[in-house]
Amino acid sequence: MAVTGIDRVVYGVDDVEKARAFWTDFGLTPVEDGDALRLVTVEGAEIEIRSDDDPSLPAGLAEGNTAREFIWGAESQSDIDAIRAELEKDCEVRVDNDGTIHTLDALGYGIGFRVTQRKEVPVTPTGYNAPGQAARVNERGKVYERAKPHRMSHIVLLAPDLDRELDFYVERLGYKVTDYYPGRGYFLRCGGSNEHHNLFLLHGGDNIGFHHIAFELENIHEVFGGGLHMTDKGWETHLGPGRHPLSSCYFWYFKNPCGGAAEYDSDSDYITDEWTPAEWPSTPESFAEWAYAEGAERYTGIQTGKA
Amino acid sequence: MPYVGIDAVTYGTSDVQKGAQAFEDFGLKKIKSGENEAVLETQDGSRVIIRKTGDKSLPKAIQRGSTVREITWGVSSKADLTRIKRELSKDREVTEDKDGTIHSTDNNGLGIAFRKSQRRKVKPRSATPINSPEAIVRYDDRATYYDKANPLTLGHAVFTVPSYTETQDFYVNRLGFFVTDYYKGRGVFLRCKTPGGHHNLFFLEDENGQTAINHVAFGVANTHELFAGGISFTSKGWKTAVGPGRHIVSSCYFWYFKNPCGGNIEYFVDEDFCTENWKPKHWNPAPDMFAEWALGDGLSKFAGQPPTRTKQDMKKKQKAK
Numbered sequence: 001m002a003v004t005g006i007d008r009v010v011y012g013v014d015d016v017e018k019a020r021a022f023w024t025d026f027g028l029t030p031v032e033d034g035d036a037l038r039l040v041t042v043e044g045a046e047i048e049i050r051s052d053d054d055p056s057l058p059a060g061l062a063e064g065n066t067a068r069e070f071i072w073g074a075e076s077q078s079d080i081d082a083i084r085a086e087l088e089k090d091c092e093v094r095v096d097n098d099g100t101i102h103t104l105d106a107l108g109y110g111i112g113f114r115v116t117q118r119k120e121v122p123v124t125p126t127g128y129n130a131p132g133q134a135a136r137v138n139e140r141g142k143v144y145e146r147a148k149p150h151r152m153s154h155i156v157l158l159a160p161d162l163d164r165e166l167d168f169y170v171e172r173l174g175y176k177v178t179d180y181y182p183g184r185g186y187f188l189r190c191g192g193s194n195e196h197h198n199l200f201l202l203h204g205g206d207n208i209g210f211h212h213i214a215f216e217l218e219n220i221h222e223v224f225g226g227g228l229h230m231t232d233k234g235w236e237t238h239l240g241p242g243r244h245p246l247s248s249c250y251f252w253y254f255k256n257p258c259g260g261a262a263e264y265d266s267d268s269d270y271i272t273d274e275w276t277p278a279e280w281p282s283t284p285e286s287f288a289e290w291a292y293a294e295g296a297e298r299y300t301g302i303q304t305g306k307a
Numbered sequence: 308m309p310y311v312g313i314d315a316v317t318y319g320t321s322d323v324q325k326g327a328q329a330f331e332d333f334g335l336k337k338i339k340s341g342e343n344e345a346v347l348e349t350q351d352g353s354r355v356i357i358r359k360t361g362d363k364s365l366p367k368a369i370q371r372g373s374t375v376r377e378i379t380w381g382v383s384s385k386a387d388l389t390r391i392k393r394e395l396s397k398d399r400e401v402t403e404d405k406d407g408t409i410h411s412t413d414n415n416g417l418g419i420a421f422r423k424s425q426r427r428k429v430k431p432r433s434a435t436p437i438n439s440p441e442a443i444v445r446y447d448d449r450a451t452y453y454d455k456a457n458p459l460t461l462g463h464a465v466f467t468v469p470s471y472t473e474t475q476d477f478y479v480n481r482l483g484f485f486v487t488d489y490y491k492g493r494g495v496f497l498r499c500k501t502p503g504g505h506h507n508l509f510f511l512e513d514e515n516g517q518t519a520i521n522h523v524a525f526g527v528a529n530t531h532e533l534f535a536g537g538i539s540f541t542s543k544g545w546k547t548a549v550g551p552g553r554h555i556v557s558s559c560y561f562w563y564f565k566n567p568c569g570g571n572i573e574y575f576v577d578e579d580f581c582t583e584n585w586k587p588k589h590w591n592p593a594p595d596m597f598a599e600w601a602l603g604d605g606l607s608k609f610a611g612q613p614p615t616r617t618k619q620d621m622k623k624k625q626k627a628k
Contacts, residue, residue, distance in 0.1 A: 043440075125442040131351070131459040131526035132429030134502070134580035141558025141577055143599055150440040184615040194443075202614055211614075218439050220530055224553065228600055242609065243534065248450035250530075267450060270443045287613035289452060290538055290606045299552060299598035 002192030003083075003173060006152045007045055007073035007116055008038075009213060011258040012052035013065040019049045019258045025233040026215075026254070026262060027147040027226060041215065043118040045073075045152035049258070058102075058110025062209025066259035070109065070155055071100060073116025075192060083113050086172055106168035107208060109157060123150065126219040142219075147226025147264055149215035156211035156260075159201040162186070166201060175199060177277045178269075179246050184282050187246065189271055196247040196269040212238075212253065212261035216268060220250045223264045224296065227252040231295050240264075242291025246280060251288075252295070309391070309483065310499035311424035313461045313507060314381035315354040316523050318568035319365045320373035326357040326568040332543045333525070333564075333572060334456040334536060349525060351429040353381075353461035357568055366410065366418025369466075369518040373569035378417065378464055379408070380499065381424025391421050394481055414477040415468050415518040429459050435529040451529070456536025456574055458525035463506050465521040465570075467513035471495050474510045484508070487581055488556050490592040496556065502582040505557040520570035522548075522563060526578070530560050533574045534606060537562040541605050552601025556590055561598075562605070 013019045020037055024030055028039035028047060037049040050057055052065065060066040074080055077099070084101050087093050091103045100114040127136030159165040166186055169175040174191035175198075187197035195216075202211060217223055227241060238261040240252030249265035256262040280286045320326045327345035331337050335347035335355060345357040358365055358376075365376045382388060385407065392409050395401050401411045408422040436445035468474045475495045478484040487496040487505050496506040504526075511521065527533050534551060541547055541564070548571045550562030559575040566572045579585075590596050 120441060123439045123442045125444070126437065126439060128434060128437060128529065129504075129577050129580050130435065130528050131462065131504070133434050135434055136577075137502070137580050138582055138585050140579055143553075143555065143558075181615045204614065216440050219437070221553075224600055239611075243531075245449075245452065266439070267437050269449055270438055270446050272447055275447045282613055282615040284609050284611055284613050287615070288609035288611075290534060291609045291611070292602065292606060293611070296552075296600045296602055299594055299601040 002075045002079055003072045003113070003175070003190035004075055004116055004192040005045070005073055005118065005190055005195065005198055006070065006155060007114060007118060008048055008069075008071035008112075009046075009067050009152070009155065010048040010050060010057065010069040010071070010110075011065065012050055012054060012057045012060055012068045013258050014052050015257065016049050016051060022235065022257050022262075023047055023049075025146075025230055025235060027149050027229075041152055042121050042148060042150045043152075045118050058104065059108070060209075060259075061108060062259060064259065065257065067155070067210040067213065068110050069102070069112060071112040071114055072190065073118055074113055075116065077115055080113055080115060083173065106164045107157075107159060107161060109210075118151070121150070123218055126221070142221050144222045144225025146229035147215075147217055147222050149217060149264070151216045152213065153195055153216040153265060153268065154198050154200060154214045156200040156202055156213075158204045158207045158209050158211055160203065160206050160208050162201060162203045169199060169201070178271055178275065179278050179280060181280050181282050181286070194270050194272060196249075196271055210260050212256075212263055214251075214263035214265050217264055217266045220266055223250050223252055223266050226264050227254075227295060228298055230254050231297060237293075237295030239291055239293060241296055243289045245286055245289055251291075309382045309384075309387035311381040311383060311426055312499060313353055313378060313464065314422060314424055314426060315356055315377075315379035315420075316375055316461060316464060317356040317358065317365065317377040317379070317418070318373065319358055319360045319362060319368060319376045320568040321360050322567065323357050323359060326373075326566075329545060329567050329572075330355050330357070332545060333540055334458050335525075349458045349460050350427075351460045352425055352427045355461070355523075366412065367416065369415065369417050370520070373567065375464065375466075375520040375523065375569060376418050377410070377420055379420040379422060381426050382421055383424065385423060388421055388423065391482065414473055415466070417466065417518065426460075435531070437529075451531055453532045453535035455539035456525075456527050456532050458527055458536075458574065460526045461523065462504060462526040462575060462578070463508060463524045465509040465511065465524070467517060467519045467521055468510045469513065469516040469518065471510045471512045478508065485581075486587050487579075487585065488587050489589045490556075490596075491589045493592040498581060501585075502580060505559075505579040505581060522571035522573050523566075524561075524573035524575050527574050527576050529576055533560050533562060533576050536574050537564075538606055538608055540564060542607065547603075547605035549601055549603060551606060553599045555596050555599055561601075
């Protein structure tokens with residue numbers, strides 16, 4: 001049952017054109033496919049935008065525009081068959097013509113599984129220099145005009161009944177706990193994934209609904225370059241730039257007109273089965289080493305030129 | 308190759324103790340601290356020396372008040388010192404200490420000295436492991452978090468001068484420095500060795516013809532240390548001048564602070580590294596060339612509400628108070 005990561009997230013929105021503008025500025029590439037708008041990452045993971053009254057969509061658990069379905073990718077058809085057999089024990093499972101299976105998770109979030117359509121795309125390692133070490137010789141550091149998200153790294157769901165949701169993903173679908181806030185939040189990676197987390201289940205009191213989605217970039221330079229571009233285009237920062245102690249990522253969150261937030265991140269921990277999950281206290285220090293609340297801006301301060 | 312780098316920067320200031328405290332909070336190791344002189348060093352042994360403004364042993368000041376009085380360049384061998392002494396003696400006074408250190412002035416009247424370098428090999432010797440998708444170098448290991456910075460080296464000094472071309476002429480033609488980049492019609496970035504870091508000196512032409520210290524910069528290991536170092540330094544009450552941010556020229560991440568000894572002090576990391584094949588560029592001196600981005604007033608530790616705390620928790624906490 002080796003699920004490897006997120007393949008597609010489907011949003012239901014009241015303004016498809018605004019959604020297109022947001023994700024295009026965010027750095028995804030739009031692809032028209034019949035009645036749906038899709039926008040893809042470098043690896044081929046997709047954001048799908050549908051009108052919020054589209055009858056094919058599962059119910060949204062948050063008010064207004066929100067993510068309605070999360071399609072997970074697995075390695076092979078036999079994985080999909082095994083997941084289907086497990087889910088059919090107590091869930092209603094619908095199968096598409098293309099073989100994607102759809103159901104609802106333990107709390108009613110729309111989910112699906114398909115043979116992954118993401119392709120590994122190699123990344124040129126970033127050369128970082130420091131005193132006494134030259135990894136980048138005769139080459140200026142890369143400055144990004146905008147981001148081009150490499151992969152869809154994780155989603156965050158509010159889980160009022162945390163134990164039930166945890167049991168569903170860990171016991172039934174083979175997701176693994178990487179780190180956790182006892183009783184408050186669990187960072188899960190898919191059984192076939194080495195990312196720090198693909199799914200974060202967050203206990204937010206009685207609240208339920210989609211919280212945010214994150215995309216992994218090549219390096220810190222791209223986090224800043226991408227965030228500056230989003231800010232130039234008028235999109236509002238939710239929080240950032242900043243740095244998380246959990247996952248070690250640099251981050252920058254933007255408010256998303258499709259619902260929740262959309263996050264850039266970079267320098268994520270890489271997890272194998274040798275990793276020991278750690279318990280973290282629910283403190284500000286665990287959430288962020290530092291964070292800028294209002295975003296960074298392009299520099300226009302000191303005039304270095306003669307008038 | 309004669310030059311190793313800046314071995315020491317000597318300040319003349321009104322309050323030696325305050326200066327020493329600033330550099331200690333900045334992350335330098337205190338070697339000596341008295342009322343009239345303090346000495347602090349980076350990990351590779353490059354030093355900051357702080358003396359009283361009126362100290363007779365100091366070279367003449369380039370400006371009033373607290374400022375840099377002398378830059379000491381470390382060289383590889385005694386033969387280098389002999390050659391530099393011979394060159395400078397052609398048209399200016401050169402004195403020699405008992406230990407062989409030679410002292411003179413540059414074309415702007417700034418004190419310059421040369422000695423056999425006392426710097427040690429810089430640490431760390433392995434690169435910081437930073438992950439990218441499909442380019443993994445850090446397995447099952449969280450990234451490094453710093454409580455404060457501990458600068459590896461003293462990297463460069465920056466001055467405003469009446470003429471950058473005359474200053475370039477002095478350092479390149481008389482002392483053998485290399486041009487790395489230009490601000491068109493405005494300034495020049497020089498490095499003391501090739502291969503070497505992007506600049507050890509930057510001279511910016513001042514419209515009023517003043518010579519003055521702008522800043523002295525210290526190299527740290529990675530962006531993690533730069534951000535954490537700045538947070539720690541400012542939490543001790545020292546003020547941000549500008550930063551954090553990122554320069555276009557040199558590619559460095561930076562964070563500048565006000566220095567009680569004069570000018571600013573800077574943390575930097577990820578500087579371009581230049582060999583003889585580097586091509587100098589004439590940059591347009593516009594603001595967007597100074598920095599890709601910069602925060603004006605620094606950063607502080609995150610003290611907001613983490614998403615793992617609910618509003619109910621916060622209410623409980625308020626009641627408990």
